[in-house]
Ligand SMILES: Nc1ncnc2c1ncn2[C@@H]1O[C@H](COP(=O)(O)OP(=O)(O)OP(=O)(O)O)[C@@H](O)[C@H]1O
C-alpha cells in the first residue's frame with residue numbers, strides 16, 4: 156500500500172498547522188502528529204504526511220517530492236511555482252497590507268514612491284505598487300517586520316495582518332491591502348492517475364466537511380396550521396421532515412440551513428409560529 160500513498164506536506168508548527176491537522180482528522184483520516192516525528196503514514200487512508208516549514212512546501216510540491224501541500228496563498232504567490240491550487244481551505248485567513256507609522260498622514264499609494272519598505276513579500280509588494288504606478292525600494296527581511304520603521308530600517312512595511320493587533324502594538328497603521336490570503340491545498344501538476352484518484356477521494360471528504368461547517372441542522376415545533384408558512388422559510392436539502400408530536404395538532408420540523416442565513420430568518424420563523432427552535436452542528440454533509 157505504501158508505494159501508492161499520496162504524500163502531503165503540511166506545516167510542522169505555526170499558523171497553518173492546527174487547522175490543517177484538524178481538517179484531515181475531520182475527514183476521518185487517522186495519523187500520528189506532534190512531537191519530533193516529521194513523517195507519518197495514515198493507518199486508514201493511503202496518505203503520508205510530511206511536517207515541514209511552510210516556505211518549503213510549494214517547492215517540494217512543484218518538484219514532486221510531495222504530491223500535495225497545504226500552504227498560505229500569500230507564500231505560494233510570492234514565488235511563481237508550477238503547481239495547481241485544488242482547494243481553498245477557508246482557514247488562516249489574513250491579508251498582506253502596507254502600513255506606516257501611526258503619526259504620519261496618509262494620502263494615497265503615490266506616497267510610497269522612492270520609499271523603502273520592509274517586507275517578507277518583496278515580489279507581491281513591488282508588483283502591487285508597480286501596477287499602481289509606484290516604484291519603491293524593497294528591503295527583504297524574514298520576520299518581525301513590524302519593528303522596521305521604529306529602528307530606522309525602512310519607512311513603511313508590508314506584512315501579514317489579521318486582527319491588526321501586531322500593527323497596533325508597534326505604532327503602525329494599515330493603509331492599503333495588497334493581497335487577501337487563506338490556506339489552500341496545492342497539487343503537483345502531473346499526478347499519476349492512481350494519485351489523482353486518491354486526491355479525488357480526499358477532496359470529496361473535504362467538501363463534505365466544509366459543507367457541514369457552513370450548515371446547521373434546525374429542529375423546531377409548529378402547529379399544523381402554520382406548517383406551510385414555516386416550511387416556506389426553510390430551504391433544506393430537499394424539503395423539511397415533518398414529524399407528529401405526542402401533543403395533537405403539533406409537529407416537529409427538521410431542516411438544514413446555511414449558518415449565514417440562520418440569523419436572517421430566525422425572526423421570520425418565530426413570527427410564522429415556530430417554537431422551541433434547536434440549532435445543531437453538522438459534522439459532515441453529503442449531497
Ligand atoms: N495572524 C495570522 N492570522 C491568520 N493567518 C495567518 C496569520 N499570520 C500568518 N498567517 C497565515 O499562516 C501562514 C503561516 O504563518 P506562520 O506565521 O506560521 O509562518 P512561519 O512563521 O513562516 O512558519 P514556518 O516556521 O513554518 O516557516 C502565513 O503564510 C499566512 O498565510
Ligand SMILES: O=P(O)(O)OC[C@H]1O[C@H](OP(=O)(O)OP(=O)(O)O)[C@H](O)[C@@H]1O
Nearest residue numbers: 170298299315316317318319320321322
Ligand atoms: O494582525 P495580527 O492578528 O496581529 O497578526 C499579524 C501577525 O501574525 C503573523 O505573525 P506570527 O504571530 O504568526 O509570528 P511570526 O512572525 O513568528 O510568524 C504576521 O507575521 C503578523 O506579524
Ligand SMILES: [Mg+2]
Nearest residue numbers: 208209210211
Ligand atoms: Mg515560514
